[in-house]
Amino acid sequence: MEFGSYARGLWNLLLSENQRRYAHDKKFLFYNDMAKLITELKQFDEFSWLRAFDSAAAQQVARDLDVALKNGIRKDRIQRFPKYKLSYKKKKQHGDSYRTINNSDCIRIKNGTISIPKVGQVSIRYHRKLPSAFKSVSISYHHGTWEASIVIEVKKEAPKETLGAIGGFDINSVHTLVSSSGWYVTNPKSLRNNEAKLKQLQRKLSQQQKGSNRWRNTKHRLQHVHLKIRRQRLDFGHQVSNTIAKCFDLVVFEDLNVKAMQQWNGRMTGDNLMGEIVDLTRYKMERYGGLIHNINRFAPSSKLCNNCGHSQTMDLKDRVFECMGCGHIDCRDWNSAKNIEAIGVKELMQAGTVCWALPTSQVKSSGKMKVRTLVRLDVESAKRDAA
Numbered sequence: 452m453e454f455g456s457y458a459r460g461l462w463n464l465l466l467s468e469n470q471r472r473y474a475h476d477k478k479f480l481f482y483n484d485m486a487k488l489i490t491e492l493k494q495f496d497e498f499s500w501l502r503a504f505d506s507a508a509a510q511q512v513a514r515d516l517d518v519a520l521k522n523g524i525r526k527d528r529i530q531r532f533p534k535y536k537l538s539y540k541k542k543k544q545h546g547d548s549y550r551t552i553n554n555s556d557c558i559r560i561k562n563g564t565i566s567i568p569k570v571g572q573v574s575i576r577y578h579r580k581l582p583s584a585f586k587s588v589s590i591s592y593h594h595g596t597w598e599a600s601i602v603i604e605v606k607k608e609a610p611k612e613t614l615g616a617i618g619g620f621d622i623n624s625v626h627t628l629v630s631s632s633g634w635y636v637t638n639p640k641s642l643r644n645n646e647a648k649l650k651q652l653q654r655k656l657s658q659q660q661k662g663s664n665r666w667r668n669t670k671h672r673l674q675h676v677h678l679k680i681r682r683q684r685l686d687f688g689h690q691v692s693n694t695i696a697k698c699f700d701l702v703v704f705e706d707l708n709v710k711a712m713q714q715w716n717g718r719m720t721g722d723n724l725m726g727e728i729v730d731l732t733r734y735k736m737e738r739y740g741g742l743i744h745n746i747n748r749f750a751p752s753s754k755l756c757n758n759c760g761h762s763q764t765m766d767l768k769d770r771v772f773e774c775m776g777c778g779h780i781d782c783r784d785w786n787s788a789k790n791i792e793a794i795g796v797k798e799l800m801q802a803g804t805v806c807w808a809l810p811t812s813q814v815k816s817s818g819k820m821k822v823r824t825l826v827r828l829d830v831e832s833a834k835r836d837a838a
């Protein structure tokens with residue numbers, strides 16, 4: 452599978468050509484010019500590798516660079532050229548990948564294999580039945596194996612008008628996730644066990660002679676553990692985000708960048724599981740018609756008392772919130788989750804996205820206390836976005 456490096460090579464080639472043209476007469480090559488250039492280059496023997504490369508994937512490289520260039524010259528951003536793609540070995544990390552388009556069903560999945568243009572049939576592990584035809588396939592290298600992600604189009608549900616179930620979520624290093632309703636989610640034990648195994652193997656590898664058979668063996672086992680962790684994390688992320696998206700109509704998260712800096716001091720930032728959960732939840736909420744909101748990054752979610760609003764300084768070590776104002780005692784993370792919910796609702800109200808509405812007459816006649824429901828005001832524009 453040299454296609455990952457072909458895609459990188461083509462990206463770099465087209466980019467350097469763009470830089471040369473720009474230096475010469477301040478002009479860029481956009482998608483159409485680049486596609487033409489690719490066809491022209493194929494004639495030369497030097498670029499015979501381009502002929503071996505899947506042409507739909509080559510066009511996709513040009514399309515991606517087109518987008519990157521246009522982003523790079525937008526007025527509201529720092530103007531700069533896109534970056535060159537370094538090789539897998541130079542970067543010392545995984546990441547070679549390329550994308551190809553399913554033109555007139557040229558990519559087919561059957562009998563446990565996927566047929567990819569110019570590659571042929573590759574046996575795959577098939578995770579689930581696909582709900583619909585797919586648009587494109589992205590193939591990438593991770594820890595010694597190639598993965599094919601299939602991009603499909605999923606129909607979104609209509610945006611929800613009444614937001615009955617509201618959840619604020621505190622993401623932290625002790626419990627992975629705590630919701631304002633008191634749901635605690637912790638990293639699965641298997642994940643932690645694997646991380647211990649990873650450390651052990653890394654130590655072993657560093658002691659062995661580089662290039663020796665034993666070293667290679669350890670290296671192989673290390674890759675396997677990396678892969679296993681990656682899959683388990685993704686699986687865990689999907690489970691948690693799915694539960695959230697199904698149970699809540701409005702989900703409020705806090706800004707993770709600030710939190711990572713405050714709490715984890717670089718120790719946990721490499722572990723992007725929390726960020727993954729937020730990303731996965733985002734697209735699932737959108738699919739189910741829910742609303743997701745990130746609160747302002749400087750909102751004091753952990754310092755406030757969720758009972759009386761008293762503000763006090765909290766040390767990172769304090770696991771219990773003891774209010775100096777009203778004596779209310781709460782778990783630190785639960786207290787922040789409730790604050791995150793309240794702050795989120797307030798911010799959305801200020802932005803005119805939601806408002807509290809009085810119950811309809813039917814609910815009122817049930818004789819219960821006054822219940823307010825949160826109503827989404829931007830349903831029409833959300834519908835337009837979804838369409």
Ligand SMILES: [Zn+2]
Pocket residue numbers: 756757758759760761774775776777778779
């Ligand atoms: Zn209080």
